[in-house]
Amino acid sequence: MDAPDRLSISATGLTRAFRTGRGPVEAVRGIDLTVRAGEILGLLGPNGAGKTTTLRMLTTLLSPTGGTATVAGHDLARDPAGVRRRTGYVAQSGGVDPTVSVREELLTQARLYRLRKAEAAARLEELTLDLGLTGLLDRPCGALSGGQRRRLDLAMALTHRPEVLFLDEPTTGLDPGSRADLWDLLRRVRAEWGTTVVLTTHYLDEADALADRLVVVDRGAVVAEGTPAALKARHAGSPDASLQDAFLAITGRTAAPRESAPVAV
């Protein structure tokens, strides 16, 4: 595996403002971030904190309006193609074609990354086994369950063996069993390939169980960072306290996703 101190991501003053009809929105205001190779980093924050905007910048989908970053050894502004070659991204809602089979979708992805035919077939077999997609290859993507669909999204993002994998709320909407399966998968990907993983989540149990280190973002800026135990000790009084309490102390809000807001009956 990589030397422990090698950095996969180093961002300084990363900023993104949007112009809107109601004036400028500063979605991300000067985020500094370092992620070590092989680390699993959890990006937490209340709704609208700037997590997705940060991931979209680090994956080259959105240009920063300020700041610099190096991702997997490539400069974000000077070499976006280099960044794209070495990173994978699972967005909140992946764009697979519901009518196309899982096999076809994976092979198309392999072609997009210019894998040769034999290489693509070998990678397909490997990813199918690793991500538990055996038996699903001839199914249309639209017929997959939520958990199966996330595994396909993950397989697609891993097709080109990226050094860094970005995941935006990968387990939102999954049942507890499928969530735990995905955590195991991510741990396995990291262990086998040394992949660096950066994920956003609103589930604090997930952040606690999976992430080596957490960065809490609020109103576009980093407001706390550390291991789950360190954040609990520093902000909730004890390493055995709950991450919910630490998050509440840091941001003044709960981490609940928008759709889980209480519904009046």
Ligand SMILES: Nc1ncnc2c1ncn2[C@@H]1O[C@H](COP(=O)(O)OP(=O)(O)OP(=O)(O)O)[C@@H](O)[C@H]1O
């Ligand atoms: N294209 C855009 N145009 C205008 N404002 C935007 C745009 N994209 C994001 N924003 C705003 O930037 C802020 C940060 O949004 P972002 O989606 O990054 O937050 P988030 O932390 O991912 O939130 P959530 O947890 O709800 O997904 C929000 O106020 C959002 O409304």
